[in-house]
Amino acid sequence: MKILKLLNKKKIIFILTFLFISNVFAENEPVDIWNLEKEILKKKSIEKNQNTENIIQGLENTESSIYKNQSKKKNKTIMLDETLNTKDIKIIGLYDPDDYDLDINMWSNSDGQQLKNIFSNLNNLDLSNDASEIMEILMLTNTFYPNKNITEDEFLKFKSDWLIKNSDLDLIEEYLIKNQAINTHPKLTKYLVDQHLSNFDLKKSCEIFLKNTEPINDTYLSKFNIYCLFNLDKKNEAQLVLDLKKELGFKDDYFEKKMNFLFGYSDNINKDISEKSILDFHLAHRVNPKLIFEPNDNTKKLIWKYLSSANLLYNVQDIEVSEFDKILTIEKAVHNKNYPEKDLFEIYKRFQFNINQLLNAENSHKSLTKIEARSLVYQRILLESDVNKKLELLEILKNLFIKSNISEAFDDELKKFLENINQEDISSKFEGFYFTYLQKKENSEKKIKINNDTMHQSKLLNYFNGDYAKPKIEKDVNNFLKKIKKNKKYFFSKKDIIFIESLKSDGIKIAKKYDNLYEVNETEIPSDIQVMINNDEKGAALLRIVEVIGQDDLEKMDEDTLYFIISTLNRLDIDLIRNRILLKVLPLKV
Numbered sequence: 001m002k003i004l005k006l007l008n009k010k011k012i013i014f015i016l017t018f019l020f021i022s023n024v025f026a027e028n029e030p031v032d033i034w035n036l037e038k039e040i041l042k043k044k045s046i047e048k049n050q051n052t053e054n055i056i057q058g059l060e061n062t063e064s065s066i067y068k069n070q071s072k073k074k075n076k077t078i079m080l081d082e083t084l085n086t087k088d089i090k091i092i093g094l095y096d097p098d099d100y101d102l103d104i105n106m107w108s109n110s111d112g113q114q115l116k117n118i119f120s121n122l123n124n125l126d127l128s129n130d131a132s133e134i135m136e137i138l139m140l141t142n143t144f145y146p147n148k149n150i151t152e153d154e155f156l157k158f159k160s161d162w163l164i165k166n167s168d169l170d171l172i173e174e175y176l177i178k179n180q181a182i183n184t185h186p187k188l189t190k191y192l193v194d195q196h197l198s199n200f201d202l203k204k205s206c207e208i209f210l211k212n213t214e215p216i217n218d219t220y221l222s223k224f225n226i227y228c229l230f231n232l233d234k235k236n237e238a239q240l241v242l243d244l245k246k247e248l249g250f251k252d253d254y255f256e257k258k259m260n261f262l263f264g265y266s267d268n269i270n271k272d273i274s275e276k277s278i279l280d281f282h283l284a285h286r287v288n289p290k291l292i293f294e295p296n297d298n299t300k301k302l303i304w305k306y307l308s309s310a311n312l313l314y315n316v317q318d319i320e321v322s323e324f325d326k327i328l329t330i331e332k333a334v335h336n337k338n339y340p341e342k343d344l345f346e347i348y349k350r351f352q353f354n355i356n357q358l359l360n361a362e363n364s365h366k367s368l369t370k371i372e373a374r375s376l377v378y379q380r381i382l383l384e385s386d387v388n389k390k391l392e393l394l395e396i397l398k399n400l401f402i403k404s405n406i407s408e409a410f411d412d413e414l415k416k417f418l419e420n421i422n423q424e425d426i427s428s429k430f431e432g433f434y435f436t437y438l439q440k441k442e443n444s445e446k447k448i449k450i451n452n453d454t455m456h457q458s459k460l461l462n463y464f465n466g467d468y469a470k471p472k473i474e475k476d477v478n479n480f481l482k483k484i485k486k487n488k489k490y491f492f493s494k495k496d497i498i499f500i501e502s503l504k505s506d507g508i509k510i511a512k513k514y515d516n517l518y519e520v521n522e523t524e525i526p527s528d529i530q531v532m533i534n535n536d537e538k539g540a541a542l543l544r545i546v547e548v549i550g551q552d553d554l555e556k557m558d559e560d561t562l563y564f565i566i567s568t569l570n571r572l573d574i575d576l577i578r579n580r581i582l583l584k585v586l587p588l589k590v
Contacts, residue, residue, distance in 0.1 A: 092156070092179045093142035101574045104143050106538035112150020114528075118543050119158045123165070130584070131549040134577065135162060138542055140175065146539075160188040169195055169204075177211045186218040193224055194278045198302040200309035202231060202282075223255055224279055230262060239263060258283040278302045285310065296329055304338035316343040321351050327371050335406035341413055349382075351375040358383065362396055374400050387421055391430040394418070398437070448587040455480055455492075456499040457588040463503070464579040474508055481514040492518045494559035495586055498566050502582060505570035525564045533571045541568055542577070554584050 097103050107115075127135060139162050145155045163172050164187075172192050176182060182189045189208060196204040206228035209216075216222050222245060229238035242250075242259065254274050260266045269287055274280035281303050285291045293312060295304055307313045319326055327347060333339035353376050357364045361380035365373035377397040384390040394417055401410040418438040426434055451457035460480065463473045477500075484490045497518050504510060525533070532541040545565055549557070562585055569578035 091142045091144065092159075092175075092181055092184065094140040094175055094178055095137065095142065097141050097143060099576075100137050100141065101576045102137075102141055102143070102538055106141075106143050107146040107155075107540070108144055109535045110146045110148065110532075110537045110540040112146050112148050112154070115146060115150060115158075115540060115543065116154070118540075118547055119161075121547055122543075123161065125547075125550050127546070128549060128551050128553050130554040130581075131546045131551075132166065133580075134542060134549070135546050136166070136171075137577065138539060138546070139163070140171075143539065156184060160185050163188055164191050167195075173208060176208060180212065180214055182208070182212050182221060183214060183217045186221060189218070189221055193221070194302055197278050197282055198305040198309065200306060202228075206231060219250065220277065220279070222250075223252065226259070227279065227283070230259070235263060254280060255283070258287055261287050275300060275303055278306060281306060285312070294326075295333070297332060301336060301338060304333055304336070308338060308340075313339060316346050319347060321347065324369070324371055331371070331404075331406050331409050334409040335401075337408070341409065341411065344409060345378060345413055348375040348378045351379070353379065362393065365396070365400075370400070370404055381417065387425040388427050388430060390417070391421070391426065391433060395430070395433050398433075448589055451588045454496075454588075455484065456495040456586045460499075461583070461587055464582050470508065473503070474510075477503060477508065478511050478514070481510070481517065484517060485514065494563055498559075498563055498582070499586060502566060502570055502578065505573075506575065524560060525567055529564070529568055533568060536572070538572050538574060541572060542574070545569075554581060557585075 091104070097106065122135075125131075139159050145152050163175065169192060172188060176185060176189055176192065192208060193205040196202075205224070209225045209228050216225055222241075226238050226242050226245075229235075229241065238259075242256075254272065254276075257266070257268075257270045257272070261268065261270060271284070271288055273284040273291070273293060278300075291312065293307065294314075295307060314326065314330065319330075321327075330339055330344055330347070334341050334344045351372060357376060358380055361376050365376045368376060374397060377393055377400065381390055381393045381397065384393060394414060398407070398410055398414060401407050414437055418434060421434070423434070449457075450459050450461075452459060458480065460468075460473065460476060462468055468476075484492065497520065500510065500518070501520065526544075529541055529544050532544065545568060548561065548565065554562070562581075566578060566581065569575070569581070
């Protein structure tokens, strides 16, 4: 539709007005026509010297308002005080600070350079679930940005990078939609739509655009939006947006050729395949459903994932055992979790070996190629019935994968073998290997057992669940301490101290005569965290606590570390997060 270049701006406005009204009535969508009329009158009042960019922004805004009623979304957040309406301040998040005993200024006193250093360290860690829970609260709580030695964009990038690393697509979508942050977080939005498309789920990819109410600035996301409009059978709107983008200087021959075919302007399928982006690759598949594509070592992980989701990968039955290059590519893809592990081992089964090679696999594999060696040892494992001999072969095979830098290609299959081995039959020689790679999941749903002989495991713990009135907890705690003072054999542990100090922090009155039951070491809080406490830097202090927890589970941390974590939260009055931690680390679980 090239005629737009020949029309003056008044004619463009007339066409847009006609299309909006006809489209609304054609689809029977419940649109407020008075608001629509206001929108049209607003467009008519545009001065003649206004550039075309304003027209496309009006179009995209109107399209978004039409689609907005198509989706309903759970409102998980509490709105901040609406008096914070200054145009210079934008607060982006999901959670109300009060929900976690935080405040809107929790980053205000922090040094940005210190925050950058902590964020940099966290990027190198795979955080435990406990650390990730606190990190989510920090990253998604509505607060003002820090402004010392750090820019707003830098701080927002830390949020975006964490969300990408955490890879919770539902959480990312909620964050972007709630804050209308496509333009603020283009990288995060690209990640979201690309991940959904790599799963061959175009509908989920396009949902973010349906719920967006702002014009889209990013070129890639604009292309994605145009394609989504087309996919929703909004061809006229998609074409108008594309033509107006071109008026503003947009140029992408590959994208335009694919869209022209989809619009029906060209009979040429154009079988060009671009791997520049997952959208480009998908368009090649969309215009040519019989697409044949052989990935290689340089193929992006997203495209591997798309090929797998769309059933476009190699058929394992079509691969000859002599095609070493293909098998090597598949091995690397399995290592990267882009190809089914079971299919690789089906290929290994098809290699042919003589009886001597099989019987002496632990030695004869050394004279074979790497792929043949792995296949031989795997076949020998399938034939072996002796537990310890099988473990020896499994260890050999795992090491062969490790030496070729594809260790995770033998991961799920190895666990299956180990799960079928009785632990009692294992010799001490292979216990280390067995426990290293079996990695049995511990039961995280252990029941809490009340132990009234120990203070921090007693029924008094129910206070942190909110099940204790203040007068009653004061009475019961003092009675418990009275018994302890009489019991010469009672050992007042560090966890008991954590328990009592948390009660005191909440204003629970403990009789002074019990002060000599334990001593508090005031030097246990690290100096940098102590400075944060003194400056009321709740955000920075919590970030340091996340760094301290790191990859560890709270329940497995030493008592000294737990003590200073809880002490920090006590001094900053972050009781809700503290209570969560206390109920994880103090109770006796069976």
